Amino acid sequence: xxxxxxxxxxxxxxxxxxxxxxxxxxxxxxxxxxxxxxxxxxxxxxxxxxxxxxxxxxxxxxxxxxxxxxxxxxxxxxxxxxxxxxxxxxxxxxxxxxxxxxxxxxxxxxxxxxxxxxxxxxxxxxxxxxxxxxxxxxxxxxxxxxxxxxxxxxxxxxxxxxxxxxxxxxxxxxxxxxxxxxxxxxxxxxxxxxxxxxxxxxxxxxxxxxxxxxxxxxxxxxxxxxxxxxxxxxxxxxxxxxxxxxxxxxxxxxxxxxxxxxxxxx
Numbered sequence: 324x325x326x327x328x329x330x331x332x333x334x335x336x337x338x339x340x341x342x343x344x345x346x347x348x349x350x351x352x353x354x355x356x357x358x359x360x361x362x363x364x365x366x367x368x369x370x371x372x373x374x375x376x377x378x379x380x381x382x383x384x385x386x387x388x389x390x391x392x393x394x395x396x397x398x399x400x401x402x403x404x405x406x407x408x409x410x411x412x413x414x415x416x417x418x419x420x421x422x423x424x425x426x427x428x429x430x431x432x433x434x435x436x437x438x439x440x441x442x443x444x445x446x447x448x449x450x451x452x453x454x455x456x457x458x459x460x461x462x463x464x465x466x467x468x469x470x471x472x473x474x475x476x477x478x479x480x481x482x483x484x485x486x487x488x489x490x491x492x493x494x495x496x497x498x499x500x501x502x503x504x505x506x507x508x509x510x511x512x513x514x515x516x517x518x519x520x521x522x523x524x525x526x527x528x529x530x531x532x533x534x535x536x537x538x539x540x541x542x543x544x545x546x547x548x549x550x551x552x553x554x555x556x557x558x559x560x561x562x563x564x565x566x567x568x569x570x571x572x573x574x575x576x577x578x579x580x581x582x583x584x585x586x587x588x589x
Contacts, residue, residue: 332387335406336399341387342407343379346372349440350413351586352404353379354424356573357499358478360386360485364421366445370579374587375417380407381485382427384495389487395502397423401430408438417586419443421573423502432520433512442516443582445523446530446569449541450508453534462503470496514541519558521585523578529569535561560585 328345343361351371356364361379363386368377382400384390393399404427408416417440420428425447432442448454454462470493473479483489520542524535539545542559549555562581564572572578 341381348375350416352418354420356422397426397430400427405435415440417441421445443521465500467497525567525572
């Protein structure tokens, strides 16, 4: 953690949203994966913070941000981040999200493009059927009983250390199960995104690789040869990180080398 780190809360949409901010320059909001927080399921942002103001956020019901009486839905969480951008007066902001955070990032690009500069989506599908079928089966079996099973995991330990109401663990897992099982298909809306988007997936991801290619094509990429001079390239990019899975992609030392140049490019 940087020495100049600011740790604070912002009041947005009924949430007391926790965030940590460090570095100076162009603002970049980073969103964790499901059951994560500002210190868990987050890509290494050390290099990113050398030229940017990095803001790590705890999403609804995660980390130090207490849950409220509202379903966990990417659409509403995207509105939360939009409200945070306005509350902190960040201006045009880049947003990077992994897994659940990536879904929020996609919705943010759809719902509030005027607030954004660039978008990085890590290991997140634009429709539920972008996950492999066997993984969808596992997701469909998730429920309140899963909360007890997960009590042996670092997820539970981290939640107990940070959550304003540690006793709400089962409630969070149950709400997350409902969120994960909700069907969606944002293909038409994704095709309308005009922001530069960097898509990142692992070569052994839970998201199907053909889905990520389809995602890239919806953004205008992968439709033709870019030419000798690259003039046929689109603003969006697709990166497949080798020797990683959905569950450890955010730890890859190759990830910053893909993300930082994309964010820093003028």
